[in-house]
Structures are given as C-alpha cells and as structure tokens.
Amino acid sequence: MLGDPHEPLHKYHQSGDFFIGGIASQTFIISSPVDFTQETPSASYEELALITKNYQHILALAFAVKNVNENPHLLPNVTLGFHIYDSYFTARNTYLATMLLIYTLGRFLPNYKCDPQNTLIGVIGGLDPLTSLHMATVLDIYKIPQLIYGPAPVMNDKTPGLPFYQMVPPEKQQYTGICSLLLYFRWTWIGILTFNDENGDRFLEAVFPIFSKSGICFAFIERSHTFSVVDKINEMFEQGGKIHDRIMDSKANVVVAYGPSYSVVFLRWFPHLSGQEKVTNKPEGKVWIMTAQMELTSMVYQRTWDAETIHGSLFFSVHSNAVPGFQQFMASRNPSNTTGDGFIRDFWQQAFACVFPDINEVVGEICTGKEKLEILPEPLFGMNMTGHSYSVYNAVYVLSYALHVWFSFRLRGKMVMDRRGLKFQKECLWQLHSFLKDVSFNNSAGERISFNQNGELTTGLDIINWVVSSNQSFHAVKIGRIDSLAPPDKAFTINESIITWHRAFNQIQPLSLCTESCYPGSIKKVKEGEPFCCYSCIPCPDGKISDQKDMNDCYTCTKEKHPNKKRDFCIHKEKSFLSFEEPLGIGLTSFALAFTLITALVLGTFMKHHNTPIVKANNRDLTYLLLVSLLLCFPCALLFIGQPEKVTCLLRQTAFGINFSVAISSVLAKTITVILAFMATKPGSGMRKWIGKRLTYSIVIACSLIQTSICLVWLGTSPPFPDVDMHSMAEEIVLECNEGSVTMFYCDLSYMGFLAIVSFSVAFFARNLPGGFNETKLITFSMLVFCSVWISFIPTYVSAKGKYMVAVETFSILASSAGLLACIFAPKCYIIVLRPKLNKKEQLIRR
Known part of the structure; x- marks a missing residue:
C-alpha cells in the first residue's frame, strides 16, 4: 500500500479569510539516487544546500500580505493569509507542494477539500521555468490564477484564455x-x-x-x-x-x-x-x-x-524599486520572533555558518539568533530588494486589487445577509481571471502596475x-x-x-572580435569556411570609398566628388581645363605667339623682297596666301586654351579646320602649278592652257569651300557647346567643349587629312623635278612632317583624358603649322636674308 508522501521540510503559514499560495525555490536536496526498493527516508539537514539569498522572496510575500492587511481601504473586514512551500528545484516536490495548496492544508487528500475556511485565491511561483511548468500542470485544471516571477514556461495545452500572469518582462x-x-x-x-x-x-x-x-x-x-x-x-x-x-x-x-x-x-x-x-x-x-x-x-x-x-x-x-519599510521588516527577523516560518532556521544556520543548540550533534558555532542580516555578503543575502522579490511583492498586490474589484462586483450583485453581516460566496473565485487582466494601480514605490493583453507586466x-x-x-x-x-x-x-x-x-573597454575592425578605406571579405564575423580586410577599388568601420562594400562618390588617397571619404573635384596660367598652357601660348611673330616676320620679309626671283618663283600670290593662312593658324591654337566659353567652342574647330584647309590647298595648288609648268615646257604639250592664276585659285577656293561647307553644316545641325565631364578624370571635373556631333568632328579632321595625303602624294611624285625651278622637295618634306604629326595625333588623342586631350590637339596644330612654315620657308629666308647673291635669276637657272 502506498503511504503518504513525506511532508515538506519547509513551509510558512499565516491564516486569513483568503490565502495566497507561494512556491519558493530555496533549497536543493542532494541525496543518493532512489532505487524504489524501499521507502525513501526524509531528507536530513546534511543533505540540504540552500540558496540563502532566495529567502528574501519569501519575506517579500510575507511583507506584502502584512501591508495589505494593514491597509483599511484595500480589503476592509477581510484578512489575507498565505501558505508557502519550497519546490526544492524538483518536479516531485513541486507537484506535491501545489496539490497541498489546492486541497486541504496540512493533509495529503488529493481532490478533496475538507477545510472550506481556507480559500486559495492564487499561487505565486515559480522562479524558474520548469518549476512554473510543473505548477501550471495542476493549477490550470482548477483555473487557479498563477502569478510567476520568472520566465514563462511553454505550455501548449494550457486552457485558452487563462494566461500566466507574468510579473517580469517577456x-x-x-x-x-x-x-x-x-x-x-x-x-x-x-x-x-x-x-x-x-x-x-x-x-x-x-x-x-x-x-x-x-x-x-x-x-x-x-x-x-x-x-x-x-x-x-x-x-x-x-x-x-x-x-x-x-x-x-x-x-x-x-x-x-x-x-x-x-x-x-x-x-x-x-x-x-x-x-x-x-x-x-x-x-x-x-x-x-x-x-x-x-x-x-x-x-x-x-x-x-x-x-x-x-x-x-x-x-x-x-526592474525593482525601493519599497518603504521592507529593509526594516527584514532587519527585525530572527528565529525567536517569527511564528509559522519553517524556512528561517535552516536559512539562519547556513547563512551565518552556525547551528542551533537543540540539534543533537552540535558542530561549529552556536546560533544565538541575534546575528544581523546586514552583515551578510551580497551573494548570500541582500538588504536591497531584488528584482524577483519586487515581482513577488507586486504579485501579492495584483491579487489583492483583483479581489478588491471582485468584492465590489459581488456586493452589487449576489450577496447573502446573516446576523454577522455580509457573507461572500467563495466558490466562484476562478472568476478572478477576468479582473486580474484589467488590474492597474500604483504600488507603494510609486510605480504603475498593469498587464498587457498577453498577461505580461508592462x-x-x-x-x-x-x-x-x-x-x-x-x-x-x-x-x-x-x-x-x-x-x-x-x-x-x-x-x-x-x-x-x-x-x-585594465579598465579599458574590452574588444570581442574574431577579426580586428576593417578601417575606413577597406571592406570585409569573409573567409571561406568560417563564420561571417571572421574576415580579412581588403582596400576599396579605385574610384570607391568606405567611410565607416567594417563595411561590407565600398560605394562610389557622387559625380561632383572623388575619393581621397586613403579612400575613406569623398572630396570635391577640382575644375580642370587647359589654363593660360599653368605651365602647359603657358608653354603652348608662348609657342603659338612666337610662331605667329615668326610667320609675320617671314611674311614681311617676303613682301619686302616682293620682286626678287625666289619670291616670284612658284606663284607669289599662293606664297602670300599660304603665309597668311599659317599666320592665322597659330593664333587659332589660343582658342583651345582657357575656360571653354560658347564663342570659343563654336570657333575653335571651325576656324582651325578652315585655316588649315586653305593652307594645305595652297600647298597643293603650288605643287600642281609646278608640275603643270614642267609639263608645259615639253614640245607639243597641251598643258600650257592650264597654266595661270585661274587654276590655282580654283583649287584653293574649291578645297576650302568643301571644308567651309562641312563646318557650316556642323554649326547648323549640332554645334559644339561648353560642357562638363565628370567621369573621365577621377579627381577632376573637366570643363570642355562638347563637339556636338562626333561625326561632323571626324568629318572635319578626315577631310583635312585627305587634303594632306593628296598634297603629300602629288609633291612626292614631283620631288625629282630640277630643284632650281621648283620647291616640291620642300613641300614633300613639309607634308611628311604634317602627316606624321596628325597620324601621331590620333592614338595620342584617343588615349588622353581631360585637358590633355585639348593639349594634344593644340600641340598638333602648332607642330604641323610650324612644320609647314619651317620646311617650306626656312631655306628661302636663308637665301633672302643671308645669301642675297643667290637670289638672282641667273643663279636659279644655273641651279
């Protein structure tokens, strides 16, 4: 026959009209394993290991009940009591303690209630999820409110609508x-x-x-x-x-x-x-x-x-707050002035490492009962109310306020009068659930206590x-x-x-990283096979930055900015154009002005010696036209220098193209004139009729007119305009002239290249004519220089960026113009100025 289980070693009872149950978690029972071959003896004192600090939870419940009973406005004419058992951190003892609370106090009679005077209104507990779960398994059957002061357990079969009342945050x-x-x-x-x-x-x-x-x-x-x-x-x-x-x-x-x-x-x-x-x-x-x-x-x-x-x-x-009077209440506790507290003796002995003299074998110091709780170290017992004790204290008041509202409801509805006054019907206390959900009050510490819709304290x-x-x-x-x-x-x-x-x-904030932080300018690269917190740091690629630690990716600056050298922040781009103030601009400007002056001097020299044979040879008018076009080509280069404006953008390519076409067509006309002149000297030649100014001017006008037409179509359809290039240069905003139509731009250059090749080809085939009567050798060499410059221009121009594209084109204009001037006119100027004796018809005929 199965006997009654051992009564719990620790319990704390205080009588009242209604009582609150409490399941504390204070004591471990460290015993040998149970083999179920004989009745298990009750635990001895030596098998008890107390978490002495948890005794404060028990005192918080007792103190709260004391305050409620002393409050004449909360539960008038009604007293609260409590009954507290220890769970011993085991399922078996938790189930036993819960059933002892529900049924007849002090006797193990499951499912029988022999003492109608003791009415349980709710149970506070437990501290740990498993303890709460074991309690809920029983309490949920009888719909008894359970207020837990630890984490809520997971209970899938809990009765719908009857939550845990959780006195701590979720x-x-x-x-x-x-x-x-x-x-x-x-x-x-x-x-x-x-x-x-x-x-x-x-x-x-x-x-x-x-x-x-x-x-x-x-x-x-x-x-x-x-x-x-x-x-x-x-x-x-x-x-x-x-x-x-x-x-x-x-x-x-x-x-x-x-x-x-x-x-x-x-x-x-x-x-x-x-x-x-x-x-x-x-x-x-x-x-x-x-x-x-x-x-x-x-x-x-x-x-x-x-x-x-x-x-x-x-x-x-x-969260906890100081509750008035609680420290004084604890300080007044000792084993001699407490009745019904079955926890305090074992707590006292273990907290102060002493024993009471009534124990059979006294080993160690004797407990006097006058020891002070204030001297205990914090891990053993604290005088400041802990968060869990504060939750227990509030739980008592939650039940009290719910009972207060329930009484008010019953007074307005169902009540029975007898000689002693009001007699409340106690059999429907499960209805407290509907009042608990709406409880809201200020506790004695001045804080608002209320539940959310899930039964969790806010x-x-x-x-x-x-x-x-x-x-x-x-x-x-x-x-x-x-x-x-x-x-x-x-x-x-x-x-x-x-x-x-x-x-x-050493009082320095600790670091806890798998990898040191990647500083700005670099990004994280996760190491294969390791957690994503373990990574290596790689620098940002060109054109991108990272401005914070441990970034996963670099990002591109806005188009008005560019990365600094460390690639950790963006700086504003500087405006860039081929300026007259910078060394490159100064050099090209000086070059253009110098050769403009030289061309003017050559033109002046030729005009001074207007009637000399060397000036008159090979069509003097074409020579002047060539010099004038070259005189205008050198200043054209200045249109490419300086900040682009609307006028300079419209003029630079067109003026350069037209002037160069006039110069090259003049060279072509001179070459054709020489060839026709030698062909006309042959007996019976019909070329004599082609010799004259009409043909030469026709060549110059026709060739120049084609280039002029190209430029006019260009200006009329898609003219160049000032523009801003933010992408070509990483650190600069390039102020440039947008050519408008790239097709027309290359048509302009292509036609000029075509004229140069034709002129070079004609001069090359006429290079063996007698040198005393023509300048085809000089023209051939000059056109070779011209074509070399512009052939080199194409790959250099394509590979250059920003203002260097403009510099390449400007240099090509100056170099090709200087080549024409030097190759054609330098020998003639040498004779005119330094060897005037050779500037005679007899000398030219002899040569």
Missing part, C-alpha cells in the same frame, strides 16, 4: 536588450553558455536569428549539466573544468550566460575545476552577461571564495554592473535600462562611463 524583450548591449560595444564575436535542457534549447533558437541578423557570431556554445544526486557530482566537475578551459582559451572576451536562477553558483565553481596550470599572475577575465532570471547567489561554502569571476560582469535584472529591465572590491565586498551599480514603454530607438539606454571592467582589461 524574455524576447531581454534578448533584444542583450543584442543592443552587444552592438553598443561592438562585441560581435561572443560565446554562449547555457544549461543542457529544453530551456537552453529554446534560448538558442530565440537568439540565433536576432544575433545573426545584427552581425553577431558565436565563437562557441557550451552546454553545462546540473546534478540532483551525489553520484553525478564528479561527472559535473569534470565537465565544468573542460568548459572553463575552452571558454578561457577562446578569443571571445564576452560570454552570454543563460540558465536557472542558481547558475552563478555553478559559474563560481569553474575556476576551481580548471585543469590548466596558472603559469602567470595575470588575471583571467571575460565579460559575463547574465540574463534576468539569474541572480548573484552563492552557497554557504562559497562564502570565502574569490569572486574575481563575477567582477565586472553585467546582469540584466528585473515593466522594463535594469542593467547592473557587479563590482567586487579588494575586501570581497559586492556593489551593484545600475548602468542602464531597457524601457518597454519607450520608442524602439530609445528603449535601450546605458552610461558606459560608470562601468567597471574586469581587472584583466
């Missing part, structure tokens, strides 16, 4: 807060430490997409085990040592830890379990980021342990920096906040200037 808000913290400090290479259970799996599934989308990678993911029986301690120690060594060997300086409320107890074990020898005195340090359900807790045996691991860690904590999270002093005292510094009611861009706030980092970082 975990999703916490995940986005952690992500914001990591991004704020640019920590993109982090480690994850969780416990190997379904809650750890759910945490990883939740944060993976959030973190990855924000560019955060995982250097490692470690899964730790807990133990519930003695046989598994060694296994846990061995695994914990390996986890510690892998964490410390990692390049990641930031570790996000997620686990149950007592996780810090195991975390403090890690340095003691390491298999690595300490070869230096340099402290090992990581930035630990703890989630909100974790608290800074310790077991009693860890009282004197070094707390270097915790120093500088960042905790997300459920509150935020505090970010705490734990600082451990050299004397091992602990200080909690609030450095930031996650505000659920603020706009998304203002929900996360932090004051980094007051953060104390782990001593290993």
